[in-house]
Amino acid sequence: MSPIKDFNVTYETLNGEGTFSEGDIVPGTVSFTLTKDTKVKSIFVKSKGEAHVHWTEGSGDDETSYSAHRKYFKVKEFLVVENAKGTVLSQGVHHFKFRFKIPEGDMPSSFKGLHGKIVYMLEAKMSRSWHWPTGLQKEINFVSKSFPQIAKVTCPQSGSVNKEMGVFSKGQVTMSATVNRKICSPGDTISIVATICNSSSKTMRPKYNLQQITVYRAGSSTNSSCKSLCKIVGDTIAPNSEETASCQLQIPVDAIYTLYNCDIISVEYYVKVYLDIKFAIDPEIVFPLTIGPSSLTSFQPNEALGPYLAGAAGNPSYSDFPPPVFPVEPYPVHTGPGAYGYPTPYPSQQRDYNNQWPHQAASSAPSSAAITSSSLPVPVAPTQFQQEEEPPSYMSLFPDSHGLVSSSK
Template sequence: MSPIKDFQITCEALNEAGTFSAGDTVIGEVTFYLTKDTHVKSLLVKAKGEAHVYWTEGSGDDSKSYSAHKRYFKDKKYLVGENAKDNKLHRGLHNFKFRLTIPHGNMPPSFKGNHGYIVYKVEAKLSRSFRMSSTAQKELDFVSKSSPCTSQCPQSGSVKKEMGGFSRGEVQMSATVDRQYFSPGDNLSVVAKICNSSSKKMRPKFKLLQKTTYHAGSSSNTSYTTLFKMVGDTIQANSEETASCKVTIPLDAMYTLSNCEIISVEYHIKVYLDISFAIDPEVVFPLVIGPYSSGACDDMGPYQAGMFGAPSYSDFPTSTFTGFSPVPIGSGYHALDPTQQGYTPSGYNNQWTQNTIPYGFSATPFMPPSVHPPATEQPPSYMYLHPNADKNG
């Protein structure tokens, strides 16, 4: 029977949120109780950060597995000297304090998904000759110090569609999101202005989508999760309406993940018109979800608006369309000022001018991306995805 009892590790963060970031110092303690005097080889403590993905496609003989691994850092210290001639610890309670440093660098936040993880943790290992080692570990809640973007500028985009077949006329829609950067729990306001100059009825719809992609070499595994969906009131033929929607970012929403080579998490708000027997016109806005920040950034880095564009999944031209006085529909939603001139990622001005005749257009049919329902299975355990983690150190 092992004389080592209650072997555990504790860590403390230097902030009230209990999180860790690049450059932080991890302060902790390894504690255990010995039922008798014991000779040990070493007591090692280490902090490390790593990412791993794994998934299988196909079944039976046709199945193929994909995996990738990325290590961000490792810092270790011996609390009891390695392979010393006489490391004798006396019976009783033992406490070993330690300090480990997380290096500076652009490291992604903690993440756990169906096919991978990004984990930061501290491990302790007490080794004895010809005996099983005693181990303990503590995961760290790691967040990035700098958010990808804290822009408070609105996003705007528009789309046109000419109705064909037995329908006549055209449909025009302009949509606006109040800003681009959000934190969990924030409210997101969307306004869609629709001019239905066709003979078809339609309904505006709003979706908040999370896109998660795992990469292994040249292969990838992508899934979509719908976090929110709302259907607006029916817009009759030859009418003009404004549909507004307020979305609360889920408190448990993962942060946008863009600085990991093998895992990415993106968010989009999609505004589209559900038209029977027709390809639905849509406007898609990219969103960034991250820690709370009251500031605004001038340099948006990889999240520059010009790189996003709007609509990002549409082949229809982006333009300003005007010609009616919008009227809010539904209840319980706050509509933005329809005369507000906001920032337009695509470079177009979205100011609304009254008594202006819409100009003509040509549209190329497109197919919207398929959206899969959220997975119901529980994420696999750390050891299932990476069974040789301890062996590889």
């Protein structure tokens, strides 16, 4: 019978939020009780961070497995120095305190998904000669300090789309939409305003959808999933009418942060505003959204769009996101700055994350109603990608892409 009882490791956070980040100190204690004097080879505590993805495709003889692994750091501290001859510990209760620092660096936040995870562990282990080691592991919640550089003043994102009706209906439909934020935290509320001009014989309903896109990568292979976190349905728009529809969309309090700095797992968010039209392709506008810690979003005004929206469609917004690489539906699309009139990304799509597009710049400075300080920096587009140039087509980027999965209404 083992003389080691109640082996345990405890730790505490110094920020009061139960999380750790790059450069933080992890203090804790390894405790146990010995029922008799015991000789041990070593006692150590170790912390590590790593990411892993794995999935299979096909079945039987055609089944193929895909996996990838990344290590971010490993820190090890001996509480009883390793000694081949052993160190005798007396009978009774023992407490060994430790204190180590998580390395600095660009490391992703903790994450768990269907085909992968990013885990940060704290492990304590006691080794004895001719015995299995006694150990214990506990996860620590890691929140990355690293986020993309985002302008501290965020104008509303605006976009528009125009659709000619098909053979089953006459006329056309025009929709413009504005989202008041492009950065937010879990629990925040974003305001959406859509103006719909229905010059057709069809009835339709505006819908608003917050989507989470998760992509797992192993080498050149990807596995993607699209999850709807929140969906709101507006009132019916009658034929030959014009309406302004608005909604308040709350970010779920348990939403994970945008994950961009892991090369084998990524998580992105999009707000999709679209019109549900029976027997027709739904016109839609897609806005990128970053979800991050409150320290990243506290500088933003959390208020309704107000009178600024009266001219929002004509005002540019500073968008620090490249146009998403989505396939374009067979209807004409015109987009305003900061929004993309492309369909929602589908799980079967592939995307080259090693060749990101340069950021776009706003075509002109925003109106004084949106920004009151004249000292704000104006982003400048890189010379190799001028704003007037057309972005690459989806087929030119992914000629071998598989068939698309239609999004549900």
